[in-house]
Amino acid sequence: MTDIESNGSQLPTVLLAGATGYIGKHVCETLLNRGFHVLSLGRGKSKTEDHRNFEHISIDICSDKEMTEFARSGRQIDALISCLGSRTGGRRDAWAVEFGANKNLLNLSLLMSSKKFVLLSAICVQRPRLEFQFAKIAFEDHLIASGITYSIVRPTAYFKSLAGQIENLKAGKAFVVFGKGVGTACKPISAKDLSDYICGCLEDPKRQNKVLPIGGPGPSITPIEQGEMLFRLLDKKPNFCYLPSIMFRIISALIAPLSLISEKISNLREFIHIGHYYATESMLFWDETKERYSSKETPEYGCDTLENFYCEVLKSGMEGQELGDHKLF
Numbered sequence: 001m002t003d004i005e006s007n008g009s010q011l012p013t014v015l016l017a018g019a020t021g022y023i024g025k026h027v028c029e030t031l032l033n034r035g036f037h038v039l040s041l042g043r044g045k046s047k048t049e050d051h052r053n054f055e056h057i058s059i060d061i062c063s064d065k066e067m068t069e070f071a072r073s074g075r076q077i078d079a080l081i082s083c084l085g086s087r088t089g090g091r092r093d094a095w096a097v098e099f100g101a102n103k104n105l106l107n108l109s110l111l112m113s114s115k116k117f118v119l120l121s122a123i124c125v126q127r128p129r130l131e132f133q134f135a136k137i138a139f140e141d142h143l144i145a146s147g148i149t150y151s152i153v154r155p156t157a158y159f160k161s162l163a164g165q166i167e168n169l170k171a172g173k174a175f176v177v178f179g180k181g182v183g184t185a186c187k188p189i190s191a192k193d194l195s196d197y198i199c200g201c202l203e204d205p206k207r208q209n210k211v212l213p214i215g216g217p218g219p220s221i222t223p224i225e226q227g228e229m230l231f232r233l234l235d236k237k238p239n240f241c242y243l244p245s246i247m248f249r250i251i252s253a254l255i256a257p258l259s260l261i262s263e264k265i266s267n268l269r270e271f272i273h274i275g276h277y278y279a280t281e282s283m284l285f286w287d288e289t290k291e292r293y294s295s296k297e298t299p300e301y302g303c304d305t306l307e308n309f310y311c312e313v314l315k316s317g318m319e320g321q322e323l324g325d326h327k328l329f
């Protein structure tokens with residue numbers, strides 16, 4: 001089945017954190033389809049809860065105390081996959097989840113004799129400017145230094161993250177781009193393909209002890225091209241609204257003094273910085289020597305295309321693709 005051998009006579013057990021999330025849900029399904037026993041940890045239950053090889057334990061992953069107590073339960077796991085991500089991207093939450101919760105999972109992993117730790121990270125940490133990116137990198141470094149066999153998966157944009165304007169377009173509104181809409185690009189990947197890639201890290205020795213940037217099937221696509229594709233599929237005349245990305249900087253500067261006295265405004269300011277980042281940076285491999293993003297060097301995986309995804313969403317709606325607090329991107 002895999003090079004992950006079970007600790008005992010039962011199915012190999014993978015502890016999964018984030019099984020209620022967009023990617024985590026798919027990872028859970030993929031693991032179950034591949035014959036693993038899934039032990040899910042988290043604050044909410046996943047929809048897969050009635051599968052006979054699925055088990056959920058309600059626990060506060062951010063709490064060192066609860067996690068240490070759980071580690072003493074004497075259970076063993078074969079591998080751990082973390083698909084956690086801050087729901088808000090707020091400064092405090094980012095550190096609590098991206099660093100704190102993942103650190104607790106790593107401790108648990110070591111105490112429960114896990115052989116592997118697969119971390120879902122993000123390609124944008126290559127050029128960090130945001131709090132959640134610094135928190136992710138701090139944990140990546142911690143994981144690498146721990147000595148456990150690891151795979152750090154850094155995907156480019158998810159399909160859902162490029163679908164936030166579909167309803168506006170259907171309602172006759174313009175497609176919003178920053179600058180001329182050609183300054184950034186990504187190689188989007190579907191949740192199914194990414195889950196397949198993540199679960200493959202348990203099996204493929206070439207993906208072990210590596211940091212793995214990963215995109216979907218190419219070529220890369222710019223915001224203008226996304227809009228053009230959507231207008232074509234909707235059979236509507238292209239209609240773009242061009243906004244200057246500097247607007248994020250101006251708003252950030254205006255609210256800077258208030259952010260010093262209010263955590264709410266400080267989080268709002270961080271959210272604006274996130275907006276500016278995605279309006280100006282590509283989600284592609286960053287070539288350090290040439291100091292530019294490289295579409296060619298961004299590895300590709302899977303076969304699901306953005307165009308098919310858009311067709312599906314136009315036909316059946318966005319159910320299951322909810323953007324939550326990430327709606328802006």
Ligand SMILES: NC(=O)c1ccc[n+]([C@@H]2O[C@H](COP(=O)([O-])OP(=O)(O)OC[C@H]3O[C@@H](n4cnc5c(N)ncnc54)[C@H](OP(=O)(O)O)[C@@H]3O)[C@@H](O)[C@H]2O)c1
Nearest residue numbers: 018019020021022023044084085121122155156157158161
């Ligand atoms: N969006 C993109 O295009 C993109 C691209 C590359 C990488 N990424 C990264 O991929 C990762 C996963 O993304 P996603 O869209 O699948 O995320 P998501 O749908 O927001 O799911 C996040 C998961 O983390 C859990 N979580 C958050 N805060 C928690 C807490 N305090 N305690 C326990 N569990 C907590 C959530 O559990 P609950 O259900 O209990 O909230 C959920 O299971 C993120 O780290 C993100 O940065 C995203």
